[in-house]
Structure formats: C-alpha cells, structure tokens
Amino acid sequence: MLNSLKIPALLILLLLFAIIYYLFYQQNNILGIYFRYPGNKSYNLNNIKNQADDNIFQETTASLGISPTNYKNILSQGNVIIFLETTNKLEPAHLVLCAVESAARVYPNRSVILFMKGLSTLKSEDENSLRNRFPTLSSFNNVYIFPLLTEEVFKDTPLLPWYLKVNTSMEKYWTHVLADGCRLALIWKYGGMYFDTDIVSIQPIPVVNFLAAESSKYSSNGALGFSPHHEFIWKCMEDFVRNYKGEVWGQQGPLLLTRILEQICLQHSFMALEDIMCGNITFMNPVRFYSVSGNNWRTFYEVWKPVPIFNNSYGSHFWNYMNHEKAAKVVIPGSNTLAEYLYKQYCPDNYEVLKMKNKNNV
Secondary structure (H helix, E strand, O other): HHHHHHHHHHHHHHHHHHHHHHHHHHHHHHHHOEEOOOOOOOHHHHHHHHHHHHHHHHHHHHHOOOOOHHHHHHHOOOOOEEEEOOOOOOOOOHHHHHHHHHHHHHHOOEEEEEEEHHHHHHHOHHHHHHHHHOOOOOOOOOEEEEOOHHHHOOOOOOOHHHHHHHHHHHHOOOOHHHHHHHHHHHHHHEEEEOOOOOEEEEEOOOOOOOEOOOOOEEEEEEEEEEEOOOOHHHHHHHHHHHOOOOOOOOOOOHHHHHHHHHHHHOHHHHHHHOEEEEEEEEEHHHHOOOOOOHHHHHHOEEEEEOOOOOOOEEEEEHHHHHHOOOOOOOOOOOOHHHHHHHHHOOOHHHHHHHHHHHHHHO
C-alpha cells in the first residue's frame, strides 16, 4: 500500500519541480537577467542589449559609481548649470575649478554639473573618489561631475547625424566645435544655464531665457540660459548642421547665435545698462559678462586701482582662449591683480589651494 502511494507522490513532486523550473525560466526570459554595478542599482540586461546608446551611457556612468537614474533626474530639474570640458583632461585648470566653485556659491539651490569628456574612459572610480579628485569642490553638495558621453548628448537632436559623420582629425577647432554642439543639445533637452569654464559667477541671473552680448552687434555663446525644448535652441541646432564650417572660428558658436537672433530681433543697440527683449529672450547688455572686453583680456592680470565694481555684472569672462602666449598669464597670490581679486571674492576655496601651492613652490 505504502509503496503504491510513493510512486504517485514522487510523480507529483517531479511535476511540481518541472512547473517551478519552467516558470522561473520564463520569468527570466521575460524580465531579463539582472546584474549590479558597484555602488549602483540593478539593470535589465535584455533591455540594455536592445538599446546600444543606453548601454554605453549606463555602463560608463555605472562604472564611475554614478546612478544613471540619478544622472537623468538631476539634469531633468530644468534649472541646472552646465560646464563642459571637451578635451580628455582629468585635472581641470584652476580657472575651471574657480568657475565651478563660484557658480556653486552664487546658485546654492541649483545643481552645478561639470561634464568631462576624459571621464568616459575611466572604469574604476566611484562618485566619492571623483569628488575627492577636486578638493576645492568636494564640500559643495550641489556640484556634480559627470562623463561627457557625446552620442548620448546628441541623441534625438539634429546634431547626431552630423556628429556621426564628421572627420574629427580634419577639424581645426574640434574641441571648441564639440563644446558648441554639446551646450546646445544639453540646453535643448534639459534646460538651465550654460557657462564657459572661464566665467566666474558674481551674482544670480534673474531671468530664464537669455543670451549674453559681447557687443551691440554680436551675441556670445559663453553664457546662455533657456527653458527645455525652446524653439530658439532647436533652430540653432538646425543651422549648426545646415551652415557647418568647422574651419571658421565661431561659425558654430557666437556667429551662429547671432544669425538666429537676428531673425527675431533686429534692434541690437543698447541704451546705457539696459538689456534688450527679443520675444521672450533677454539679450543681455555686454556689461553683464563682458565688462572687460576681449581686446583688454591681459588687464585681468594687472593691478587695478581702484578695483572695479561689478554691481551690474552676473559674471566675468576671462577670455581664456586668448591666453595662449609663450608665457601664459596666471593668477599669482599676492600680486593684487584683478584676477586675484576675483578669485579671493568668488572662489575662495580654490584661491586658498592656489596660495598653498605657491607657498610650497617658493
């Protein structure tokens, strides 16, 4: 009797085992195999394999200990401040660090992001160790350092086809042109403000949509801000591709923004310190960022008596791309130059590190 019951019971157990195994196998086929990156969430392998761009994006951010979800959430706040490093440098110049620190201080309630192209090749650092690379920034909770993944940045914009076919080895100003494109794509997608890494922030900008004039005739692209998906930025990206001339300095940058601005705003004559409204875009008086003109960039490294007052400025542009003489101008602690004054006032942490380095080198 017992032996006769054992056989059906064994068959039932085998059947249950087969059902459980089948359900488990099917669930993994449907849901995908999950895996973990160090310090990060689980990700669905099947989904990632089906999305090549997302694969690159997630693998790189995760290998740096940065959560892709967190990455996108921060950008999607709509009011971030963006800086770009489009070379492969992993140790930004002190002027770059000063620019980021000053923005973090002036805009404490906004996320400040430094995108670095060189980080896309790193595979062994977490978010904390990245922050520790830059001690003058590590105390700011609103500063983030992310890899610049160019295909991901240009995805779903008119710039991706251009980027995929451009021959970078033939481009005379490639790092500048790449930065020109990236700022447009990022501001189009996420909104917020973009600043060049040689702009020291002085006081908050009170408007959302703005361009900064270099003169009454020309817009710069060193400082700009827009809400997400603004039509002006989309037109700029279309013109970027349609009228691309990589051999012409500024063609994809200041000249591009000036061309599109002229389509909606013919009046560029500034009255005293007033800005100009072009539709819903504020075209800012040159004094807002360019109180020191490009022709006078060397005066940043001279002693000013008295020190100028920047009450009408939101930031100060150092014109660093012009600073490539045989003996490049630098900030020297104790020199009493205008540049030193700006460092002491608006990026004091960076200035203290600079002082220590200078002391150790004496």
